[in-house]
Amino acid sequence: MITREIVISYMAENYDVQPQFVFKVCFLLHLQQR
Known part of the structure; x- marks a missing residue:
């Protein structure tokens, strides 16, 4: 898990x-935590 x-x-x-890539990764991580 990342x-x-x-x-x-x-x-x-x-x-x-x-x-843009960094923002996308952080956004995906934020969605994962829900």
């Missing part, structure tokens, strides 16, 4: 990732 810590660490290592 946790928020993994996403944050991934974003820290790959900071040049497109903001």
Whole structure:
């Protein structure tokens, strides 16, 4: 299962990732928690 810590660490290592992708991942994680 993907946790928020993994996403944050991934974003820290790959900071040049497109903001749209990051927003999409965070949005999907938010929907998963319901």
